[in-house]
Amino acid sequence: MNRFIIPVLVFLALAAVLFVGVRHSPNKSTMVSALLGKPAPAFELPVLGDATRTLDSRQLAGKPWVMNVWGTWCVECRIEHDTLLAIARQNRVPLVGLNWKDDDEAAQQWLAQLGNPYGVVAADREGRTAIDFGVYGAPETFFIDADGLVQYRHVGAMTPEVWEREFLSRLPQAALP
């Protein structure tokens, strides 16, 4: 065999590895949350639009829930908003909004104008809770199971495909109609 063929063989082996890497990476290695499989960070935050109430994450324990991190300053949040509304209409799992470092008034106006997909919105004005969750940039969406463990993290705008594949599939069978 001629030795000049070796480079192309080495390259093809590497390409195969990269292929596997690309296939698996978006959910596994790129944006893995250090929290996967670990308990979701606890928080107690004021509820947006109701100064008298706070949302304690312990209230959510016992069944799966989804947390969406958003802000009125975030372009992609606007893009995913219609998808979130559609998801809310399915009414499969509680959708909690984490309004990240935002202006309360602007946030309420946004929800009044575009529709409110969230069961409840917690106002994370300082961004501490987002830091606890390791948020990289809005929008991000987390799936937390009945045991309070973070099972999935999606970075970027939510799409119906991602919702179907990564979130609905994680719901226990009983929750499906």
Added chain:
Amino acid sequence: MLPELGQFALVLALLLSAAQAVFGLWGAHRVDARLMAVVRPAVAGQFVLVSTAVGVLIHAFVNFDFSVLYVASNSNSALPTFYRVAALWGAHEGSLLLWIWILAVWTLAVATFSRHLPASFAMRVMAVLGIVSFGFLLFTLYTSNPFERLPLEQIPADGRDLNPVLQDPALAIHPPLLYTGYVGFAVAFAFAIAAMLEGKLDQVWARWTRPWTTLAWCFLSVGIALGSWWAYYELGWGGYWFWDPVENASFMPWLVGTALIHSLAVTEKRGLFKSWTLLLAILAFSLSLLGTFLVRSGVLVSVHSFAADPSRGMFILAFLVIMIGGALTLYGWRAPLLKSPAGFDAVSREAFLLYNNIALVLAALVVFIGTLAPLVNDALGLQSISVGPGWFTRTFPFIALALVVLVSIGIHAAWKRGKLSDNRRRVAIGVVLALVLGLALSLGAYGPGKWLSLIGVVLGVWVIVSSLFDPIDRLRRKLSLPRAIIGMTIAHIGLGVCVIAISTVESYTVERDVALGAGETVSLGRYAYRFDSLQPVEGPNYDGVRAQVTVLRDGKPMAVLHPEKRNYWVQRSVMTEAGIHSRWNMDLFAALGEDLGEGRWSVRAQLRPLIDYVWLAAGLMALGGGIAASDRRYRSRQSAEAAAAASTSTAGAA
């Protein structure tokens, strides 16, 4: 309307790049001047069209057209104009457009300066560049259109702002330089492919290829240095190199490119190493493509990677397989046909250049393994491991120092028949001078440090001394001093300076992380940092705090530093701006850490000797390359033949 025009221009450019590729290859194959006549106008047209697209996007940024998704995501009405233009390459889509535009510029340059080359060869070179351009244009239009519009009801009143990390002059200009280097290797790659298609590779080919390759290498050197400088003062980490995947992605093509320019020297002077030179040309560009792939696909996590999108990753991978796989297959088929004329001795200049090539490729391999090991592990389903800086610091310095030794000895060797005894005097003088000066510098100025650093300083001095023998000798004998030799000497001095600076920084840096309140002092040997006060600051699109830190030496104030912590409003991110005072022999560095409450802050205080010389050294290397690339013999045919004949007898591998 305008953004659609930009997109349409890209579609037309795609068609022209296809024409450039098809007519170039077909015309060269049929040796038909009418077919070939299409190619140069296609190149020029493509340049005009891509420039139009770039202009349209800049226009959208400058005029706050937030109906364009990319503009809305990467700028803001409070963003200064300079950064609104630089925001063009602030994220994935615009970076790709920049890549394509730089390729169009290089291709235009090749089309302009290739008229003295055989027509069929020049056509094939441009055809290969056309294929590269086609792939990138298709990628842009298919997965990453920078002109994508937002639906009317989703157009925001204001944009999301440019990533604050990028709002810095050095970072704003470093991607274009880096890309110019990356893309420049496409020219060397195209020359290699064209040579294999023709089945002919001679010394004239190497002379054509050399200036292009050297120029690309210069740009890459400056780009890497600027990126490293930026990381130093902007990220507040206080070092010059972090073995971050994205840094490595630019370093690998640089190492292989360095090997390539030396291997090309041998191919030009002696007609040797032909298949090796071809392989390096393919590898340098492949690593440039891989760099784009690593940064853009989000396969590897890094502080720099912006987007994670699997469809993009797949496209780039397919493109890599076609380009690199195709090139290497062609290589496997054609390289065995290339014959090298004669052998050489084990201590000749050829031999030393071969050894240095091996060292450089080995260094690139070490970086490659360190960068991709986590990925390979992941793909094989093993535990995700991180090959941290430990891997690099345990391996890389030894290869680098071996390389420096090879340079210091090999630089004296003659072509073809070297004899060690001929150079014994120069080597001996060099070693003695290096030991005396190196030890004096290291121990005299800084006192005892790490062994490896001591060796590094001595070897760095040795390279500088060694590279000065030949030019001094030429001046004494009143011989001409061609630019090739001047350039080579400056670049090698740059290498020496770089090794000395890195060795010194590694061994003699003093740093402390402490909590300080107003009026408190932390001492670093003879120096002390006094935390004076903290004031609020406000910029065009951020606010923050700025500390005043006075540096004292032996109790006397010598400099005032102003480290900042900035809070960018729109992206809600906090950025560190280090306070740095550069003196000729060291940097005084302070960065603000966390607010610990009650007026106390964690402060990172550092003294970094000679650190600025690391970047200065990269500048020297690039300068040397630029001077060498402008050597007379590359410029016209006749003088080229004459110069080649003259320099073969006198040696000199710039």
